[in-house]
Amino acid sequence: MSKLEITIRGRKHSFQISRRTLTVIALLMLANLAAIIVCVGLGSQTIGPLGVIRAIFGAGDPSESMIVMSLRMPRIAIAVLVGAALAVSGALLQGIVRNPLTSPDIIGISGGASLGTVVFILYFSHVSIRFMPVSAIAGAFAAAFLIYLFAYRRGITPLRLVLIGIGMATAITAFTYMLILTASFTPTAVAVKAFTFMTGSIYGVSWERDVATLLPWLVVLMPVALLYARHLNVQELGDDVAASVGSRVQAKRTILLFISVALAGAAVAIGGAINFIGLMAPHIARKLVGPAYGGVIPVSALIGSLVLLLSDLVARVAFIPLDIPAGVFTAAIGAPFFIYLLYRHRNGAS
Amino acid sequence: MDTLLSTRSRKTAGLIVGFIILAAGIACSVAFGVTNIGWRTIVASYTDFNGSQEHLIIKTARMPRALIAAAAGAALAVAGSLMQGITRNPLASPSLFGVNAGAAFFIVTGSAFFGASGMSTFATLGFVGAAFTAALVYVLGSIGNDGLTPLKITLAGSALTAFFSSLSLGILLTGGQTFDQVLYWFVGSVAGRDMGIFGAAAPYMGVALIAALVLARHMNVLALGEDVASGLGQKTIYIKLAAGIVIILLAGGSVSMAGPIAFVGIIIPHLTRYLVGTDYRWGIPYCAVYGANLLLAADIGSRYISFPQEVPVGVMTAIIGVPFFVYIARRGGRS
Numbered sequence: 001m002s003k004l005e006i007t008i009r010g011r012k013h014s015f016q017i018s019r020r021t022l023t024v025i026a027l028l029m030l031a032n033l034a035a036i037i038v039c040v041g042l043g044s045q046t047i048g049p050l051g052v053i054r055a056i057f058g059a060g061d062p063s064e065s066m067i068v069m070s071l072r073m074p075r076i077a078i079a080v081l082v083g084a085a086l087a088v089s090g091a092l093l094q095g096i097v098r099n100p101l102t103s104p105d106i107i108g109i110s111g112g113a114s115l116g117t118v119v120f121i122l123y124f125s126h127v128s129i130r131f132m133p134v135s136a137i138a139g140a141f142a143a144a145f146l147i148y149l150f151a152y153r154r155g156i157t158p159l160r161l162v163l164i165g166i167g168m169a170t171a172i173t174a175f176t177y178m179l180i181l182t183a184s185f186t187p188t189a190v191a192v193k194a195f196t197f198m199t200g201s202i203y204g205v206s207w208e209r210d211v212a213t214l215l216p217w218l219v220v221l222m223p224v225a226l227l228y229a230r231h232l233n234v235q236e237l238g239d240d241v242a243a244s245v246g247s248r249v250q251a252k253r254t255i256l257l258f259i260s261v262a263l264a265g266a267a268v269a270i271g272g273a274i275n276f277i278g279l280m281a282p283h284i285a286r287k288l289v290g291p292a293y294g295g296v297i298p299v300s301a302l303i304g305s306l307v308l309l310l311s312d313l314v315a316r317v318a319f320i321p322l323d324i325p326a327g328v329f330t331a332a333i334g335a336p337f338f339i340y341l342l343y344r345h346r347n348g349a350s
Numbered sequence: 351m352d353t354l355l356s357t358r359s360r361k362t363a364g365l366i367v368g369f370i371i372l373a374a375g376i377a378c379s380v381a382f383g384v385t386n387i388g389w390r391t392i393v394a395s396y397t398d399f400n401g402s403q404e405h406l407i408i409k410t411a412r413m414p415r416a417l418i419a420a421a422a423g424a425a426l427a428v429a430g431s432l433m434q435g436i437t438r439n440p441l442a443s444p445s446l447f448g449v450n451a452g453a454a455f456f457i458v459t460g461s462a463f464f465g466a467s468g469m470s471t472f473a474t475l476g477f478v479g480a481a482f483t484a485a486l487v488y489v490l491g492s493i494g495n496d497g498l499t500p501l502k503i504t505l506a507g508s509a510l511t512a513f514f515s516s517l518s519l520g521i522l523l524t525g526g527q528t529f530d531q532v533l534y535w536f537v538g539s540v541a542g543r544d545m546g547i548f549g550a551a552a553p554y555m556g557v558a559l560i561a562a563l564v565l566a567r568h569m570n571v572l573a574l575g576e577d578v579a580s581g582l583g584q585k586t587i588y589i590k591l592a593a594g595i596v597i598i599l600l601a602g603g604s605v606s607m608a609g610p611i612a613f614v615g616i617i618i619p620h621l622t623r624y625l626v627g628t629d630y631r632w633g634i635p636y637c638a639v640y641g642a643n644l645l646l647a648a649d650i651g652s653r654y655i656s657f658p659q660e661v662p663v664g665v666m667t668a669i670i671g672v673p674f675f676v677y678i679a680r681r682g683g684r685s
Contacts, residue, residue, distance in 0.1 A: 101505045105512060159501065166504050167441040171672055173515075174445070174537075174612040178665045181537045192523060199519040275512045319524065328520030335513035339490060342506060346494025 021295035024288050028302035032080065035309045039079075040072045042317050070207075078205045079312045079326075080305040081214050082271035083281075087304025088225050089263035090278025091285065091296050095232035096256050097161050101341060103278035104140075104264035107165025110275075111172035112143020113268035118176050118194045125190075133213050133269035140265030143172060144257065200274030200327025202312055210270050217266035222301070225259050229293035232256065236291070274327045276334020277304050283341060307333070353627040361626050368639035372420065375646035379416035380408060383653050387412070414545045419649045419663070420642035421548065422540065422608040423618075425555050425600040427641025428562050428634055430615025431622065432593045435569050435630070437503050440678055443615035444484075444601035446507045450610030451514035452483025453602070458518040473547045473606040477554075480602035483510055488594045538611035538664030540649055551603040558599035559638060565592055566630035573628060611664045613671025614641055620678055644670075 040052045047055070047064050054060035055068035090103040104110050116139020120132050147168050151161045180194045196203075205211070231252040234242045242249050264278070285299035311329035318324070355361045381387050387404055395405035426444060433442040456479025460466035466475060487510055491503030568589045571579045579586050604611070618641040619633070626632040648666035655661050 099501070101501075106505065106508050162501065163439055163441060163504060166446065166508050167675065169508060170443075170445050170511075170612065171668070171675055173511075174610070174664070174668055175672075177537050177610075178662070178668060181662065195519050196523055199516050199523070275516055322524050324520055324524055325516075328516050331513050331516030335509060338509040338513075339506075342490055342502065342509075343493060346502075 017294060018289070021289045021299065025298055025302065028299065028306065032302060032306055032309070035306055035313075036076055036080070039076050039309055039313045040068055042313065043067075043072065044320055074205050074207045074211055075202055075312070076309065077207075077211050078202045078214065078270055079308045081211070081218055082202060082267045082274065083277055083304035083306070083308030084222075084301035085214070085218055085263040085267035085304075086274060086277040086308075087281030087285075087300040088222065088297055089260045089267065091282035091293070091300040092225060092232065092256050092260040092263075093278070094282050095236065095293060096253055096260065098236065099162055100283065100345065101279070101338070102162055102165075103276070104260065105273060105275045105278060106169065107162060108143050108147060108169030108172050109140050109165075109261055109264045110268050110273045111169045111176070113137065113140040113265045114198050114273045115139050115172050115176045115179075116142070117197055117269065117272075118179055121190060121194050121197070122179060130209065130213075133266065136269030137262070137265035140261050140268060143168060144261040148257065196325050197272040199325040200272035200330070201315075201325035202271045203323050203325070205270065214266055214270045217262065221259055221263050221266075225263070225297055226294065228252070228256055228259065229297050232293040271308075272325070272327060274308065275331045276338065277307055277330055280334055280337050281307060353623075354625050361632050364625060365635060365639065368636065368643065371643050372639055372646070375643055375650070376416045376420060379419065379646050379650055380412040382650060383412065410544060411542075414543055414548050415540050415649070416646065417548050418543050418607045419540045419645045421552060421555060422604040422611060423614055423645025424559065424638040424642040425604040426611060426614040427618035427622075427637040427644070428559060429597045429600040429604070431619035431630070431633055431637045432562060432565070432569065432597050433615070434619055435573060436590050436593050439504060440620070441616060441675070442504070443613070444597065444604070445610060445612050445615070446504055447484045447487050447597070447601060448507045448510040448514065449480035449484050449601045449605050451511040451518070453477070453480040453605040454610070455479055455514040455518045456482070458521050462521050470544075470546050470550060473550060476609075477551060477602045477606035480605040481598045483514065484598040484601055485594075486510060488598070492590075537662045538609040538667070539662035540608045540645075541660060541662070543607065547607055551606050554599050555603040558596045558603070561592070561596050562600075562634050565589065565596065566634045569593065569630040570628075573630070609664065611645070611667055613667045613675065614644055616678065617671055617674050618644060620674075
């Protein structure tokens, strides 16, 4: 097997990554890179690939450099980060609830983050915008905590978590709409802002505020997610098997859920409630590299980035001068994909 | 069965009380508001119409509003009860079928691209959208060997809800001029509707309610479990299909009248089970009457919560509904 796999052994952890996974990761990185160059180049002013590369390395002409570095690059960096965070969050969640048809937006975690942000937009507009992500992450955790609390009865069963999550998602969405519409002092502009957020848009992001806020979360959480991937592999076998091979099922599940929620909350805080990436990316990843989570997590992250980059590109370029929320396009691709998944899993096979 | 109303005569009495509350509720809904209107004036506006402003308010604003609240409440509660029956999920309600998002999507599309405007056009579009989405969710939720499972239908509903909401918001955000006009459709309200809207949807809903009563017997059998029901000779697929159609008509009708009103479809069926037990033959009429009462009461309350400004009734039902939802969620986990 040594031909096909690369094994890294430490004192406590060991990784085994197949060559195929490495190849897929390398190819996806190239695809992401190509997408980034295309995304930077296209827009109301088109910049050729060479110009883009020159601008990135600080050797382009000044006006192009300005467009590239302070307008387009932050947005692209955010697309990459948000897409990756949502995808990994979805991959973890699907592993936790052992249902391939869930994602943070379906069970109400993204909804909680939206609610947190909408409350912030409506009632705390005088506070510095820096605290908006805090509000969103708090919302995501509050929603997850409530779902967990209601679903907890001598442990969490995946089915109960999903059903209660979906119910909570409905309740949270209803509340969010009501807040927007009943805040009688709400001018239309604020309502538009809140609705844009609920659809998910990465318009007008900046290095200092958005990238700097999101990056630390990912830097911390992504490695932890990779480290815990092995627990998901065990849990896939079922709670009883996992317990009998020595995994502390409920404790690990809580930690994994925490990572998943934190990633979703951070992503929603910056990018808004972008739908379906958390659902789609892990599926495509499993198709490419098989079900082991050590491979699924990095591959999902790369696919999530790629999907959001392309969705945002279409949203930004297709209707110039209008800038449509990227979430509209992830939903437009995602929903048919979901129906396909539902059809494929129609007989309960996974 | 330890239910509150255990004997037949008590159940009948409970139903009669419900109808009395309903009549009183409609009367109160007509009488109370920013301007209070006396009982005599209300009667006079129908027996001896004189074209005065008060009479006009009663006939064109208050009465339609009361009837719409009652009809939407009844429809939502019965639809919720049937949904909980066929999906075996105690937290199922019409909004999980994606009806609200579907209705909103059709209305937004109609108004942005086809120049639709006006309440009654919106109501028709809403009905079509709700029915279309619910049917789609139903079909998606029942593909496969094991047929309609709670998980599949809930997932299908939430995915389509996400899909349609995103698209509607996208359309709204790009075409600014329609924004104000359709914004209110995202939250439920029974204010400002005229009699035409009630008249348009009421016949379908009436037929669906009668069909629900006819189905009650079969729902009882289905409640024993799919295997038992088919063992007893029931064609479960037809019963589920019929219940699905009834739900679509009821939910579509109520959305077209009042927009998305959450939680009535969860609260009332549970209260009803507490009162009369799981027998659908009593449950359906109880749901209809007390669902109507709940929405009427919520609507009257919504006029006073920040008087003289009105709060949409959807907010009221959410305020009542969320604690209740939490309670059911806990209990549903236990049983």
